[in-house]
Amino acid sequence: MQHFGERLRAARKIKGWSLQELVIKTSHTVSKQALSKYEAGVMMPSRKILLLLSTALEVKPTYFDSQPVFNLPEFEIPRKGDLSAKQAESIKEKVKDILERYLQAEALLNIRSKFTNPIKPIPVADEQAAADVATKLLSKWNLGGGALHNVTEMLEEKGVRVIQVSSPDNFEGLSTYVGKIPVIVLHKDRPTAIKRFAAMYELGQLLLKITTDTPKQKIPADTDRHKICEIFAAAMLLPGDALENCVGSKRMAIAPGELVCIKAQYGLPMRAIMQQAVFKGIIDRKNANTFLKLLADNPDETDLGSYIGQEEAHRFDRMIYRLVAEEIIDIEKAADLTGIPAEDLQKKVEVFEPVVQD
Known part of the structure; x- marks a missing residue:
């Protein structure tokens, strides 16, 4: 569990919790000092504490085993309006988590996506x-x-x-x-x-x-x-x-x-x-x-109509289904990448046997 401390810190920040707030979520079973040592990598938790932290943070125990596939460059999340430093840090960790899984799916399919700004810098x-x-x-x-x-x-x-x-x-x-x-x-x-x-x-x-x-x-x-x-x-x-x-x-x-x-x-x-x-x-x-x-006084424009068209991204899901269909990854790995339960994913990726014509 070489990356346990890094993963623990990321999971806590995604929740937007301080060390003390995580202590409270564990019903004070884990001390702040212990959590600090876990995140610093100078101490490892027992199996019992690991399961407790997993439950509190709503992640699978295997989340702490996984090594980041990509070392993303450092970046900052700009703070807007009343967005606090803790909230901005939470958003940053969520972005890192989702982007890493997205890039991993592209890499497994050997997709080299590149952005080109079509507008001259006028x-x-x-x-x-x-x-x-x-x-x-x-x-x-x-x-x-x-x-x-x-x-x-x-x-x-x-x-x-x-x-x-x-x-x-x-x-x-x-x-x-x-x-x-x-x-x-x-x-x-x-x-x-x-x-x-x-x-x-x-x-x-x-x-x-x-x-x-x-x-x-x-x-x-x-x-x-x-x-x-x-x-x-x-x-x-x-x-x-x-x-x-x-x-x-x-x-x-x-x-x-x-x-x-x-x-x-x-x-x-x-x-x-x-x-x-x-x-x-x-x-x-x-x-x-x-x-x-x-x-x-009504920023969401509640009860004032809505857009009737479709607005949903499918690219990441398509890549995952393709990875499973081509047997590049198994259903458990797909579940880890998407956060969707394996049994729900299985229904979407089952490959039907071709009908042989006489």
Whole structure:
């Protein structure tokens, strides 16, 4: 169990627990001093304590035996809003765990996935420039001029790793690079339209070279960066004249029902649709502010419609099923990689015998 200490620390941080909180979860059977020594690798637990820790942390005992297949480069998870250092560390460990399993599946299939940024590093100084870059990216990726279906799967196929994790309620998404791998992290329990918009917003954070024309200020304030990425995200999900075709070119007011219909078709929040209408000059900000203030108290837009399309990534699952079908790994290994019980996986990977024709 050479890597026990490393695995124990990772499992604890994924839970977002301190050493003392893990002590409490074990009903004080294990002391803080003992846990510290386990994580430092200077002491090993008995079989009884190992099973106790496994139960408390909700991992299989074999989790502590496994050696990390990849030594991922060091990376940081940016803290946003009220995200605490402990919460950011928990998200980081979850990203490491999921990404390592993803890369392991690719390596077993000899897949060398590489991300290429199709956008030249043109400085983006304002919201209009961001919208123009979104149009270029849609063209480069041959995504057409209609609604984008299954954004998560599309990004996966383009080489961006989209990882969904349990997170604090005030968290929507963040992005980082792990080595040369672009990673977008989303709150898995947020409504689909919000996750799609968050994914496009974080894509903007990853790809856009945001700057200003003023020589004294090379990087805009966070508020400017935020607005630029929001316009980029909206332009990706509402391409071209899609919004004008839905609501017209000039309005004094837009009915909530109209926004619900656009949300259902294009899959972005009503708040973002209204902000895009302001940006395009379809409606004056003063006429939109009342509605935007009402939405501020309902960030998930509960009872205000939903995206009707499919939004789910299948690439990792396809790789696992292929690995089992080609007998590269067994069902137990597949269960370890996916976290799905072996008996449930077995039903999805059973190979039917071919029917021999007489």
